[in-house]
Amino acid sequence: MLPADRYRRVEGPEITACEFCDTRALPHLEFVSIDNDAGGGGEDIPAGLIETREERDGAIAYRARDPLSGTTKLITVRKPQICSECVAQIAAQVGLGERQPLLAEIDELRQDRDELREQLETSERQRQEAEAALRGTAVYERMLVGGDPNGTEAASAGGGKSGPKRG
Numbered sequence: 001m002l003p004a005d006r007y008r009r010v011e012g013p014e015i016t017a018c019e020f021c022d023t024r025a026l027p028h029l030e031f032v033s034i035d036n037d038a039g040g041g042g043e044d045i046p047a048g049l050i051e052t053r054e055e056r057d058g059a060i061a062y063r064a065r066d067p068l069s070g071t072t073k074l075i076t077v078r079k080p081q082i083c084s085e086c087v088a089q090i091a092a093q094v095g096l097g098e099r100q101p102l103l104a105e106i107d108e109l110r111q112d113r114d115e116l117r118e119q120l121e122t123s124e125r126q127r128q129e130a131e132a133a134l135r136g137t138a139v140y141e142r143m144l145v146g147g148d149p150n151g152t153e154a155a156s157a158g159g160g161k162s163g164p165k166r167g
């Protein structure tokens, strides 16, 4: 799918005609433009010559330098537009006409999400409890052994700069 902002509602004078059925603006029809140009200048406008790029709902307007004359000219590249009736027909072909099964699925996924969130919270609580218990055990062990737990090892490492302090 293209990024969401590449699909735009087109209104008023920006409406041209449906790419598929060639219908022009009618009161009961909505039009959507599709920008599949990957954000570039298109084949006929080399990127290096583009000075400004203005994104409109139904078209992209470029101000580009003409390499021969050196002057700047305005080039409008129309985006393909599709009418709402064609969109509805296409949607029906891929099963989007019926919303009920989709809504049921959304409900189910929401329930799954809530359950997973609860499980995650429980796991996190248990992890924190286990960590606290482990810390308690470590303190207790140190108390049993006594003294500096790093002292003997550091000394046998051989007089490094982090050697044990002597009193």
Ligand SMILES: [Zn+2]
Residues within 6 Å of the ligand: 018, 019, 020, 021, 022, 023, 082, 083, 084, 085, 086, 087
């Ligand atoms: Zn159409």
